[in-house]
């Protein structure tokens with residue numbers, strides 16, 4: 001046996017290992033990710049990422065198997081549907097209206113729906129569902145101030161949605177006019193913030209909160225069609241959201257058009 005030959009072979013093998021290591025190390029998390037998942041699913045996920053405007057959050061995304069359990073109405077589930085559809089994220093829906101009291105309600109963390117099943121993990125509360133999906137899919141701002149902007153609009157939307165839901169379910173005939181009168185002031189605050197921040201969406205990139213605001217503006221315009229006409233920045237935001245290709249296509253479907261806004265036929 002030639003010892004010199006063996007040494008050359010070992011040196012060559014070591015340099016090969018070194019080269020592989022040099023290549024693989026910068027891509028270690030992506031490669032580990034690839035090993036943990038199967039290839040077709042990985043490809044499906046990349047497709048979602050290409051469509052997302054937040055590719056920088058690549059590493060935060062994990063494999064998902066989503067099921068949205070809700071009534072067949074827009075209500076508190078619609079913003080989540082928009083987020084899924086707009087970002088090309090696969091999800092299934094389960095209608096919990098039938099046998100709600102006996103079958104579903106007792107299993108809900110707070111006795112209400114919607115509920116999101118993310119694999120085995122259950123998330124309740126519609127805005128928490130939105131933030132959870134936002135964090136997973138690059139739709140939750142990583143900058144602290146940007147995140148606070150998304151959160152404050154979400155909370156303000158909540159302050160409008162609360163009285164809206166009470167009016168719809170408890171006092172539609174006598175309460176509608178008074179509720180409508182509150183809107184110029186409440187929506188005017190959002191208009192002013194949009195002007196001050198100067199961005200196309202609430203933050204510099206689309207986030208979970210934009211779907212929440214879009215759904216509110218849609219719902220309010222069904223109640224009172226002119227409510228954002230005097231608010232040009234908010235109107236431009238609404239139109240921008242409505243013309244996003246995936247949302248536009250989805251909103252033209254019969255599935256969407258026939259979905260009631262609320263559970264009691266009032267809107």
Ligand code: 6SG
Nearest residue numbers: 071075076097100105111112113114124125126127262263
């Ligand atoms: C109400 O309010 O439509 N969930 C409601 N109601 C059923 O037994 N803070 C959380 C969140 O943001 C609020 C959840 C929300 O996620 S949706 C819920 O679960 C309960 O309390 C409003 C709505 N309700 C329609 C409705 C539900 C039960 C009776 C009327 C569907 C329509 C008819 C039967 C089932 Fe029906």
